[in-house]
Amino acid sequence: MSILRGFIGIAVIIGIAFLFSSNKKKINWRQVGIGLLIQLVFAFLILNDKLNEYIPVGQFFEFIGRIFTKVIGFTQEGTNFLFASFGGGEIESPLLNFAIIILPTVIFFSALTSLFYYWGILQKVVWAFAWIMKRLMKLSGAESLAAAGNIFLGQTEA
Template sequence: MEILRALGSLVLILGILFWASANRRAISWSLVAKGMLIQFGLAYLILEVDSISAAFDSIGKGFVALLGFAREGSLFLFGDLVGRVDSFGYIFAFQVLPTIVFFSAITSLLFHFGILQRVVWVFAWFMKRTLKLSGAESLSAAANVFVGQTEAPLLVKPYIAGMTRSELLCLMSGGMSTIAGAVLAAYINYLGGTDEARQIFFARHLLAASVMSAPAAIIAAKILMPETEKFVDTADVKIEKQGNWLEAIAHGTGDGLKMAVNVGVMLLVFTAMIALTNALLSGAIGEWTGLNAWIASATDGRFTEFNLQAIFGITLAPLTWLMGVPWADAAAVGQLLGEKTVLNEFYAYVSMGN
């Protein structure tokens, strides 16, 4: 039954993509098949091969160790507001946002020494050989696994002006489907809290999900917008290097600060706007129409009133069930999926943590 449900969800998602395709006749089904094989292969390696699974565990532990170093910086700056969680509680602004700044500086340093470029090149070479992608979109798709959708296009900045529509969609889809290193660290920090074992657990699974999402994004992009134009077959990693490693750290810190401030204020505004919208939905509509009582009864108390979370959870529950989520959890996961898609990814992760 589980296998049939998984196959059904795969057919449904591919069917939606096919229906929305800009040019159904131009779809390269060999690329789709190869991309799916790569994704299934990655899943098998990560879940079933002990050495690969151990490697992901080690990477997860490395992330957690770096989180500890970021915490030392936060303790120096904020003191007991970070150190005494039992007294002051888990303050998001002091516990999570500094992590983004620190990891952004680390990423900039790795780029300065040419380490990330080499890793990205290996991934890009594999994607180009197997999926027959252009050089620029191979590089950007590989880079999105490690950096964010803002930084990855910078690696292929000289090629963007000449990219085809299909390449541009692939570039943006990769950024939307994977998790940037600095933001990944923030998710691990928030979901795992101060428990190191939980942090390692979330690090391993989030990292695996991000890696497996890269070929999925390519498949989706190439069905929605098949390649019908000529493209540049080769590309090199292009990034402006700083004068020395201290400048690289300073540059990365500045970028991380902008990202952290953006995350903080966006969460503030989205949380406030959602509270306002929920008050209008539950008070003006839910009470007047009786929807509040109906929703509480229909969901066995999972949702207590007519609000955005209830709308997302109820409408997306069938889709999440098809994706493999047990029906008992389908509404909860549907809520998270709706929040991520309609509102904000970080807000959805905060909801999951709560």
């Protein structure tokens, strides 16, 4: 039932996007289909336990997830070091969550992204994803670069 709910959710989102489209005739359904197919392939590779015995795709993403969890842990340790004096103070919970947990994480990942950009790692990864999208989905260079950049940086920074 949960798989069916996921497919219904995807259909509803595509339906809403179709309804609010200003030019319904110009929708390239091939691109939509290939984009969905890429997502389904990733989901199959990551979630299929029997396949992961032979091709460790799920283990790879778990490894990447552990790296990011460790990096977020570094952020927490740095935050604890900086704001340890606030621990016994009178800070309200929403402000505490924003100032002591969210904001340092955003600053840390911004610095980490800048470091990856300086080393040239980010450009290579974004270029690789853009190249794949350009070939599979027949996007223009600008479209694929913007989409690949949004994966790693978000719309504002990309």
